[in-house]
Amino acid sequence: MEYLKIIRTEVSRKSGIDYSNLGFGKFFSDHQFVVDYDNGAWGDPRIEPYGPMAIEPANCTLHYGQTIFEGMKAYRSAKGGVNLFRPSMNAKRMNNSARAVCIPEIDEELFVDGIRELIRVDHSFIPNERGHSLYLRPFAFGTGNFLGVTASSQYRFMVITSPVASYYAEGLNPVRIKVDEEHIRAVRGGLGQAKTAANYAASLYAGMQAKKEGFAQVLFLEAVTRNFVDEIGAMNIMFVIDGELITPPLTQGSILPGVTRDSVLQLGRHWGLKVSERSIGIDEIAEAHRAGKLQEAFGTGTAAVISPVGEFVHRGDSMVINNRQIGPIAQKFYDTITGIQYGELDDPFGWVETIDIEESVSA
Template identity: 50%
Template sequence: MQANFKVEKNNMPKQKPDEKSLGFGQYFTDHMFVMDYTEGKGWHDPRIVPYGDIALDPATMVLHYGQAIFEGLKAYKSDEGKILLFRPEKNMERVNISNERLCIPPIDVDLTVEAIKAIVEMDSDWVPSAEDTSLYIRPFIISTDPFLGVRPSFTYKFMIILSPVGAYYPEGINPVKIYVENNYVRAVKGGVGYAKTPGNYAASLKAQMEAQAKGYTQVLWLDGLEKRYIEEVGTMNVFFKIDGEVITPTLEDGSILGGITRESTIQLLRHWGVKVTERRISIEEIYQAHEDQKLEEAFGTGTAAVISPIGELNWNEKIIKINDGKTGELSKKIYETITGIQYGKVKDEFGWIQEV
């Protein structure tokens, strides 16, 4: 182990699932990482224990007031059998951004990266090697005071669980159909949109289910004030290639989650000499660009799917096809480069990879 964590080995290991039919987030490994926080004592007692249920008092604050955050990253197995992590320190830095907004005490980034490496090493035989598979890593923090009153908790639990996964979207790198949401709102300026907190996702479910009932994979979120400016696509950041320029919504208003894949995509594109602009962009501008035959590609970026091309948009029943509903050259190049780096098949020129 890279750090001195207490370890309790699971003496009843589970049967591993078929790597060819993993789905996403359905199976969980033999161990989990746990660390506690107590006011006046700080974060303490980091340990690896057998995966299992956790006991919570019915009055536990997280169940009533939602004071919680989470993260998501992956471990990848290279052709040589090495286990690789993609920018784990960035996820842990984002934990503290979410913590600050949710009034949760900050964690030590280096310690938690070591915790990720330790738990992944412990369950290394769970890292799948079939094509497009990986080990999904879910760190999270919950408030644990048994108290019915609206205030920050005095105690917390930080945990890491692991899940072998296949592709997030069954479509894979193939373009998805997106419904532009005009009724519901994901986040607003001054809210918690830039934090990775469970309430954001609970609030998105209604729109997602209604879009899926209409035959769409996800929704494109517009701003909460004017219902005009584009924010995110489903649970991903979004990019548009218009007349050779790649445009993505700015993070300045604080209503958009700053994705690690988003940051990596911007860095990669600029490295290639592609012009990238972070600014407000309206849905009207997208439709006008399509009308002018300048809208070349659109895609989402995120940990789960990496790159998800957008082949169709439906805004107020006005449907447009993007790139004839096909995956664009740039989307494909980004996907192949990032996944190539993640699996150790493409040279990492940016120092993004850490080996377990």
């Protein structure tokens, strides 16, 4: 990266990190990657110590939510070095999100190179344990100070990183999901296809209610029919019905195009599964369940990779799936995708990009 300035921290945060109890998103590495936008252009990037930023009370993002983010991971590869998984998909999705809320696009190369350089500086924070990783959080937001609903003229793009444990401390436990007919996360013509704060704010109340009722998550329905399924708050959803792998199509207009979703669909087709991207109603799912044809259901996302569903509850009716056990198809996707991410399995689609850490340390 040509104009990258690196200011290293004098006091490492490492001693404050409890590697035996990492959880998710609780600890942060020493440095952050920062680029500011002003006068119509992104400026020179820098890496600096992670820390608080001064924000004026009139910061437009605090009021109007002009902010987007990404979520990805860096894995210690069994072959040496550090693996990123399909980072250009995240870079492209970041720009789809940027367009949706009028944030200037970020050069794909700047996005991926910035992440690479940040990992080179903070690679010692990546946990060694299989299943653990360094979660990467690129994000961008308006930095203008004004009141009034209009797009900012100034922005900041940043990347912070967080060592995280495996989502499954005790194996892949199928979860209980509430099918919520009342609350809507996103609607066609809105922001559902973008990774922007508003969608997550919209999901908080429903998620909190569901947790109080003993559910792990909410399955949101499409706003108009209140029948077609959309996605789980931070995961896409897949069903196996009578041998067919089914997931709602992105054309439904309110679904985030997940990197894991796309990887599962490609792998499924590669394995010769019947794969369908089509709208599917909760009525069809209930009917398949009654007929004994609903074999598996699982969420897909970077954090958990595959999250099997053990039970849906819809209008008080329970649908228990596969006796609350993970199914063979979900297990195979989990094993294959994580095997590729950790450099243990062949990578037939060229999904992995390896960062050579030794080289950069001696450079």
